[in-house]
Amino acid sequence: MKFTRSILITGGAGFIGSHVVRLFVNKYPEYHIVNLDKLTYAGNLANLTDIEDKPNYTFVKADICDFGLMLDVFKKYEIDNVIHLAAESHVDRSIKDPFTFAQTNVMGTLSLLQAAKELWTAPYTSNRFYHISTDEVYGTLEFDNTFFTEDTKYDPHSPYSASKASSDHFVRAFYDTYGLPTIVTNCSNNYGPYQFPEKLIPLFINNIKHKRSLPVYGKGENVRDWLYVVDHARAIDVIFHKGKIADTYNIGGFNEWKNIDLIKVIIKTVDRLLGSPEGTSDTLITYITDRAGHDLRYAIDSNKLKDELGWEPSLQFEEGIEKTVQWYLDNGEWMDNITSGDYQEYYEKMYNK
Ligand SMILES: NC(=O)c1ccc[n+]([C@@H]2O[C@H](COP(=O)([O-])OP(=O)(O)OC[C@H]3O[C@@H](n4cnc5c(N)ncnc54)[C@H](O)[C@@H]3O)[C@@H](O)[C@H]2O)c1
Numbered sequence: 001m002k003f004t005r006s007i008l009i010t011g012g013a014g015f016i017g018s019h020v021v022r023l024f025v026n027k028y029p030e031y032h033i034v035n036l037d038k039l040t041y042a043g044n045l046a047n048l049t050d051i052e053d054k055p056n057y058t059f060v061k062a063d064i065c066d067f068g069l070m071l072d073v074f075k076k077y078e079i080d081n082v083i084h085l086a087a088e089s090h091v092d093r094s095i096k097d098p099f100t101f102a103q104t105n106v107m108g109t110l111s112l113l114q115a116a117k118e119l120w121t122a123p124y125t126s127n128r129f130y131h132i133s134t135d136e137v138y139g140t141l142e143f144d145n146t147f148f149t150e151d152t153k154y155d156p157h158s159p160y161s162a163s164k165a166s167s168d169h170f171v172r173a174f175y176d177t178y179g180l181p182t183i184v185t186n187c188s189n190n191y192g193p194y195q196f197p198e199k200l201i202p203l204f205i206n207n208i209k210h211k212r213s214l215p216v217y218g219k220g221e222n223v224r225d226w227l228y229v230v231d232h233a234r235a236i237d238v239i240f241h242k243g244k245i246a247d248t249y250n251i252g253g254f255n256e257w258k259n260i261d262l263i264k265v266i267i268k269t270v271d272r273l274l275g276s277p278e279g280t281s282d283t284l285i286t287y288i289t290d291r292a293g294h295d296l297r298y299a300i301d302s303n304k305l306k307d308e309l310g311w312e313p314s315l316q317f318e319e320g321i322e323k324t325v326q327w328y329l330d331n332g333e334w335m336d337n338i339t340s341g342d343y344q345e346y347y348e349k350m351y352n353k
Contacts, residue, residue: 003032003056005126008079010064010112011086013037015195016132018047019233020083025051027237032056034077037086038063046334047194064108070115080120083240084112085132087167090198091160095292098159105163106170113174124181130240131171133186135225135252136161140295143223147301148186150248157293172246181245185236188252188300191320192229193327197339204263205328206335208270208281218290220260223297227253228320231313238311252300253313260285269325 005028012021012035025033037043039061051057058077062069064086073079087105088094094101113129120127138148139155154169156162174180191201204214235251243249257265267281305311315323328335 001055004030005081006032006034006078007081007083008034008036008073008077009083009085010036011043011084012059013039013043013045013047014085014089015042015047015199016190016229016232017085018044018194019192019229020085020236021048021057022051023230023233023237025054025057029054029056032058032077034058034060034073034079036060036062036064036073040088042089042196044194044196044338046337065103065111067111067114070111071118074115074119079116080126081240082112082116082129083132083236084109084130087164088160090196091136091158092198092291094158094160094163098163101159101163102166105160106166109167110170113170113180117174117178117180120180122179124179127181128240128245129171129174129180129182130236130243131168131182131184132236133164133168133184134161135186135188135250135298135300136295137165137168137186138298141297141299143297147299148250149301150186150250150304157295175246183239183243183245183247183249185239185243185249185251186300187232187235187250188225188227188298190229190232191226192324193331194334195229197335200259200262201266201324202328202335204266205270205325206339208267208284209274209329209332211281211284213286214263214267214281214284215286215288216260216263217288217294219287220258220263221296222259222294223256223299224259224262225252225254225256225299226262226317226320227251227255227313228315228317228324231315234314235305235311238309239305242309244308249305249309250300250302251305251311252302253317254300254302255313255317256297256299257317265321266325269321270329273325273329
């Protein structure tokens with residue numbers, strides 16, 4: 001079959017990437033989806049077993065930092081569009097090892113941009129380079145009624161957010177300098193199935209299930225804005241097809257939660273779904289020293305995306321968290337495969353348990 005587009009999705013074996021790959025492979029059989037992933041600790045092909053045999057899907061194991069290899073991949077698969085998600089994504093790891101974050105998030109992004117620039121031809125009518133970023137580039141908000149908008153000045157505080165901010169600047173610079181047709185989106189915290197269990201929600205669901213402690217930074221006062229991952233993938237679909245070149249869109253669910261309140265909802269939901277009496281797991285909460293440079297509050301204003309492109313989240317948080325907890329409880333084998341062995345040692349040490 002002759003495909004109408006050949007889309008390189010980077011980081012497709014990770015959490016959000018696997019949802020984007022699944023959506024595009026199933027919804028657009030006329031597109032060839034090339035999932036390129038290095039399979040770091042966070043990449044897991046078990047996230048994609050349901051679509052791996054589809055005729056419009058190809059997996060390539062590669063490092064985005066390898067520029068020569070990126071040129072080869074672009075040529076071999078006649079890549080005409082990029083949706084770039086590959087990144088080092090965990091703030092705690094960035095505090096311990098900032099070099100890896102600069103390498104992958106900055107140099108890796110640059111390598112993809114340069115490959116697109118060398119191989120695509122102006123006026124780029126059938127090309128776009130869509131870069132997925134985070135709201136963390138905007139820094140932190142006070143406990144007031146303000147939100148991050150597309151005009152908020154960048155003010156990153158962690159090596160992770162600094163590396164993402166830098167990559168966003170490179171993407172925009174490639175439009176300004178070479179006319180490469182780029183789009184950037186900045187999204188709030190995602191939750192849902194297939195998230196690596198170093199991140200708060202899957203980590204805590206698994207810890208409650210195994211009656212392990214729930215390490216809470218500081219007093220748990222920090223506020224995050226949570227979006228169901230499938231809604232993020234839906235937004236990426238809409239923006240990829242209808243977004244304006246050189247533009248930026250914020251993606252969020254107007255769904256702010258103080259960490260400690262979110263943790264209480266998780267505890268209550270897990271206990272209920274496991275058939276334990278309410279309050280069973282409350283004592284697992286353990287307050288630990290706050291994360292260095294911990295941003296107080298993130299909150300995204302996604303009205304531009306709603307007004308211009310008609311996207312809104314489809315799931316209310318209560319429904320999303322219920323589905324998410326149920327998914328992790330139903331997929332114990334997926335979780336156990338990750339948390340066994342070397343990784344277990346890592347997160348034991350990391351959370352001082
Ligand atoms: N998780 C969130 O809440 C969130 C929110 C907003 C934006 N984002 C952004 O979305 C993207 C995906 O985040 P995620 O949570 O799915 O991350 P993740 O850590 O689950 O997945 C990242 C994927 O990238 C791959 N990867 C890492 N380094 C690579 C390299 N050098 N070459 C090729 N592949 C490499 C990993 O193997 C993994 O499959 C990231 O760019 C992140 O900054 C995440």
